[in-house]
Amino acid sequence: MSPCLAALLLTLAVEVPVVxxxxxxxxxxxxxxxxxxxxxxxxxxxxxCVVLRRWMPTWDSAVLLGEVLAVTLEALxxxxxxxxxxxxxxxxxxxxxxLLSFAIGxxxx
Amino acid sequence: MARRAGAGGAAKVFVATGILLATxxxxxxxxxxAPPIGYSLSRDGQAVTICADSSAAAYTCGGGxxxxxxxxxxxxxxxxxxxxxxxxxRTCWLDPCVPPGDWRYGLVDPLPCSSTGTMxxxxxxxxxxxxxxxxxAPEGGTPWDGVLPWDDQWVCKSSYHGPFSCDAGRASVPTxxxxxxxxxxxxxxxxxxxxxxxxx
Numbered sequence: 001m002s003p004c005l006a007a008l009l010l011t012l013a014v015e016v017p018v019v020x021x022x023x024x025x026x027x028x029x030x031x032x033x034x035x036x037x038x039x040x041x042x043x044x045x046x047x048x049c050v051v052l053r054r055w056m057p058t059w060d061s062a063v064l065l066g067e068v069l070a071v072t073l074e075a076l077x078x079x080x081x082x083x084x085x086x087x088x089x090x091x092x093x094x095x096x097x098x099l100l101s102f103a104i105g106x107x108x109x
Numbered sequence: 110m111a112r113r114a115g116a117g118g119a120a121k122v123f124v125a126t127g128i129l130l131a132t133x134x135x136x137x138x139x140x141x142x143a144p145p146i147g148y149s150l151s152r153d154g155q156a157v158t159i160c161a162d163s164s165a166a167a168y169t170c171g172g173g174x175x176x177x178x179x180x181x182x183x184x185x186x187x188x189x190x191x192x193x194x195x196x197x198x199r200t201c202w203l204d205p206c207v208p209p210g211d212w213r214y215g216l217v218d219p220l221p222c223s224s225t226g227t228m229x230x231x232x233x234x235x236x237x238x239x240x241x242x243x244x245x246a247p248e249g250g251t252p253w254d255g256v257l258p259w260d261d262q263w264v265c266k267s268s269y270h271g272p273f274s275c276d277a278g279r280a281s282v283p284t285x286x287x288x289x290x291x292x293x294x295x296x297x298x299x300x301x302x303x304x305x306x307x308x309x
Contacts, residue, residue, distance in 0.1 A: 002164075003144035042151060049144065054198050059146045059223040060282045067286040071293055088304060092297030099290035102283070105144075 004049035007105065011045045012038060014104055015097035019078070024091040029082045037097070040077045044070035071098045146220055147228025149199075152207075155241040156192075157233060159214045160201040161291075163221065169200045174216050176202045179255060181211035181232060186257060188217065190242075206240030206249040215308035217258055222265035224282035229259035 023033035045105045048066030056062035075094035079087055110115065146162035161168050161178055168174050170193035179186040192203040204214070215230030 001148055003147070007144045033156055050198060053146075058221070059163065059225065062284060063223075064282050071290055075293065086301070086304075088297045088300030088302075090297070091293050091300065095290045095292070095294030095297055098159060099287065099294060102286055102290060 004046065004053075006065075007049055008041070010105055011041050014101040015041055016102055018097040019093045022089060022096065023078075023082060033078070033082055033093070036077060036081055040074050044073055046050045067098065067102065071095060072086045074098070110285075133262050137299050145228055146215060148231040150214060150231050150233040152233060152239060155203075156239065157204040157212070157235070158201050159204065159231075160196075160199040161216065161220060162199070166296075168216065168220060169268030170195045174218060176204075177215055177217050177230075177258070178204060178207070178249065179213045179230070179253075179257060181213055183257070186253035187248050188253050189234055189250040196207065202238070204241035204249050207235050207238070208248075209237050210236050211235075215238070217257060219259060219264045226266045227264040229262055229264045 010099035016034055019037035020030050020034045023029040033096070044066075048062065048070060052062035052066045054066060055083060071094050074097070075090045078093050079085060148162065149160045151158045151160075161174075167290050174193075175191070176189045177186060183261060189202055189204050192204065192205060211232060211234050213230040213232045215228075219229050220227050242249075
């Protein structure tokens, strides 16, 4: 299995349940949150692993830029799509999901 | 009210879990959800293709990089004939003639150390002779008669330098990423609490 595919699967396995749990309560948003988490991670993770890896001067700069973009774009997506709109919940969902997937990846990959 | 308190408690548990995970990471952890850099190997009937995970000029075609093929048991080593191809996404080399066996491929000058770890070589198993140029290059390259530039598969492992790591306090990309994610999650909790308190 390619390293990028492994990273994507791990990211989905960790982040989707976390985002779903954070959105479990308000307005039956859990299913929408689950679907949205899958979609946004299918965009952000390959962008980091494939596009930035190729076009940034070093892998470290690609990781830093990619992770910052991912956590920001994911928070914006959760805020924009899920109802009722909540800045705090979007920040919590994105920050926590990315923190856990990043940390678990340190051990697993 | 009880439901609100429950949601807040769950959020605290999540954040606490994140903090514990982030701070308890070992200093020699190997990678993160962004994988280590190294090589991707593939094979078809024509060649083994070795693609490197680096955009640095030294590791693209014309950068002077040479790929080494070493038997897994260390008995033979060859420098591949120069057959480099720059694609849109990666730089790859073709091994034009590969005998059966377990082979390790990597650049003679290893990829640069990255914060998520760097591999010196990747291994592939070849069942039967493959290659499009076995007549001209029966061994696929020229024998390497120097000291092998790598032994351990890792050039370096990931560099987390956060709390409780061996060298806490030194900045690194993983430390920065953990800090950014943690700050965002903590800010989210604060915003949620502030909103709840300010409700009539």
